[in-house]
Amino acid sequence: HSILVLREDIQVTFIIYYCVVNPRFRRTPIDFHHAIECHQPEVIILGTYGKYGCYCGFGGSGTPVDATDRCCQLHDLCYEEADEMEKSLKEKLFSLIGTIMNTYNSSCIDGQVVCMENSPFKDKVCNCDKDAARCLYRAKPSYNSTYYGLDTTKY
Template sequence: MAKCHLGHSMAIYNGYGCWCAVDEVIAKPLDGIDECCKIHEKCYQNSSCKNMLQKYMFYPYNWTCDGLNYKVYEIVRQDKVYVSPPENRPTIKCTSVNVGCKRDMCNCDKAVVECFAKYAKPECKKVCPTTKKVVKIVGKIQRKVSELIWLQIGKEEQTDNLEVCEKK
């Protein structure tokens, strides 16, 4: 979805701030991008999925990007790259075949991508003050859950991780 609507991979948000692919963080979001991740996490928590395993193991769901059909699988997804200015972004739609948990996961993922579209693509990762101890491994060693949630991509996109922002 991110490639469709934003023109870049979700991988760049992995480990960003206090809420992007970090479990059980209760901290104030660092900026708008981090707020998008918080909203996404809360969306997952409030979904109709019966347990956390369902939420994080990716029920395959169907979606369209300006009429082209896609289906999300655990890690591999057919995806085309669209790069366009914000006013001409392709439209994401969760298809009607999604019901229950699938529908909710699709809508949560769609909402976070649309939220990210409000902000410029980050040039570096902001780090949550409560996670500074693990900053050195972000981008190198990813928990399986984080990979499934945020990467949702093929191997060629795993190099899209950002460096940690330097303090000024």
């Protein structure tokens, strides 16, 4: 039980860092975390995808090492498309600095993420997360733990 608490503490620290401190991470990872959890409730998300390959987690460059990493690359590209959309002033601030409190509306129904009643921008972000979570689930057979914490300068 204490290991689980430690992992939750690490995840909270990760969320705060990537929402507030790190300017590259422009979305709240809480929603993406929930989307992945909807498809893979058993997975420890940060310990599985937090620093996987060239694109999972913060940053992203080089050639994806496998199908799992390609899902993360596509997720990054989808967020870039969302950034190009017309947004309200609040959404522009959300896109620029990220925030834990500004999330989209979604539900997990029968193991599927359903995006609900969002602005076009938030709906795009929700669909980015939904598609990436589904992609990661389908790519599970490609997952190779040796790619976790990979030295991306080699790829």
